[in-house]
Amino acid sequence: LGTPRVYKFFQRIITEVITYREKNNVSRADYLQHLINLKKKGSIDADKDISNGHEHREFDSEQNRFTDVDIYAQASTFFAxxxxxxxxxxxxxxxxxxxxxxxxxxxxxxxxxxxxxxxxxxxxxxxxxxxxxxxxxxxxxxxxxxxMAMIKLCTKPFKLPTPSGGTYEVEVGTPVVLxxxxxxxxxxxxxxxxxxxxxxxxxxxxxxxxxxxxxxxxxxxxxxxxxxxxxxxxxxxxxxxxxxxxxxxxxxxxxxxxxxxxxxxxxxxxxxxxxxxxxxxx
Ligand code: HEM
Structure with missing residues (x-):
């Protein structure tokens, strides 16, 4: 997925679909449409994350704007x-x-x-x-x-039970491999x-x-x-x-x-x- 050829492939098909939808005024209830809407909005703002009530990081600087490149990245990850x-x-x-x-x-x-x-x-x-x-x-x-394994980032302090019956304090920001x-x-x-x-x-x-x-x-x-x-x-x-x-x-x-x-x-x-x-x- 990391090769330029594969990147170009995703770039081409995504651009084609976006152009088609814009030209023909087509909107579909799908994942790509969510990404297109996000790009139109320009950024992921400080909306509350409905899934867990946590505050989102604010994406306010120019480099954090949601662009075509993000759409290609999301689409290719979804594919993988x-x-x-x-x-x-x-x-x-x-x-x-x-x-x-x-x-x-x-x-x-x-x-x-x-x-x-x-x-x-x-x-x-x-x-x-x-x-x-x-x-x-x-x-x-x-x-x-x-x-094989899942990788997470600790967002809340957590006391992890240990096999010996004690607990291990996991601090916020600790990467955790499951x-x-x-x-x-x-x-x-x-x-x-x-x-x-x-x-x-x-x-x-x-x-x-x-x-x-x-x-x-x-x-x-x-x-x-x-x-x-x-x-x-x-x-x-x-x-x-x-x-x-x-x-x-x-x-x-x-x-x-x-x-x-x-x-x-x-x-x-x-x-x-x-x-x-x-x-x-x-
Ligand atoms: C046998 C096939 C598959 C296996 C074993 C598998 C396994 C997994 C695992 C372990 C995760 C990570 C969960 C985590 O980190 O907590 C995951 C996430 C994900 N999978 Fe699958 N997957 C499979 C097929 C698929 C298919 C067919 C799709 C799409 C149609 C898909 C889309 C996703 C997406 C989008 C995520 C990220 C979800 C999120 O972060 O909220 N997976 N998958």
Whole structure:
């Protein structure tokens, strides 16, 4: 996303859409329109932040004005938030099925039977009925959460409970890293954490865990904006593939996966290689 070519791409498409909307007097109820309105207003002023009642920083100097560059930046971040994460989720979801053939067979049976009931149409309702697929993907997102960690900035003094029963005073302005990958691998919440087991996400098992022990999309007011959409599109992708292909590991498939230390998100070092074998039984 940081290369000039990518920047130019976003610059071009955003400029085209803004020009089109202005020329044709089009206003849409979407994210881009919010950004355009903000640019027209010129700055983010000292409005109260409705989400948490905190005062916004005042953006009054020329360099803090909201410009086209901010629109490109917001749009490209939104793109990254939605794309890299979902493609990672889909890749790891398929990987888990390839290296766990029993789970793969069960997911395929479910996809086949639900699709049959829905005349072969992969609709929203059909995907909602694929509950075992949901469990299999949830477990993949536990072991390989695309976001890995969340970074926050402390805005209110806070006494953090420590494992020894004391408290640690977090001061305003302290950066805080929430290590969601580490939390997902904690045997206290997920016994034998390196084992892939979709049953961890049966209704009963989900209820018995701490609410914040599973955070692939974050939590609270800044949790992932697109999580329902993301789950839907990733499940649609996996269901489509699994309905047509058998997935098999090959010589290049990493077992176990080693995270790539040079990538800002969870990615497998050397890539996730799988064989796709066309199904002959349907
Ligand atoms: C499987 C796919 C995805 C995963 C694992 C994921 C995960 C996350 C996580 C962990 C956060 C950070 C929460 C925080 O820092 O507290 C986040 C934020 C965000 N995500 Fe996603 N995401 C996914 C897909 C998407 C999609 C498809 C979209 C857009 C359509 C999207 C849009 C966003 C946005 C805009 C934010 C920032 C929200 C805010 O700061 O208020 N994400 N996501």
């Amino acid at each position: 938030d939605g794309y890299e994460t979902s493609s990672g989720a889909m890749a790891f979801g398929l990987y888990c099925l390839a290296v766990n053939p029993d789970v793969q067979a069960k997911v395929r049976d479910e996809v086949d039977s639900v699709l049959k009931k829905h005349d072969g149409q992969l609709t929203f309702d059909a995907i909602q009925e694929m509950t075992y697929l949901d469990m299999a993907l949830s477990e993949a997102l536990r072991m390989y959460p695309p976001a 290590p969601l990958y580490a939390i997902h691998c904690d045997p206290q919440h997920f016994p034998d954490p390196k084992r892939y087991d979709p049953e961890r996400f049966s209704e009963g098992n989900k209820q018995s865990r701490h609410r914040y022990s599973y955070l692939p999309f974050g939590e609270g007011p800044r949790m992932c904006l697109g999580f329902r959409f993301a789950l839907m599109q990733v499940k649609a992708g996996i269901a489509t593939v699994i309905n047509r292909f058998r997935l098999l590991p090959n010589k290049r498939t990493p077992v176990p996966v080693k995270p790539d230390p040079n990538y800002f998100m969870f990615a497998a070092k050397g890539g996730l290689w799988l064989d796709f074998e066309k199904r002959t039984d349907k």
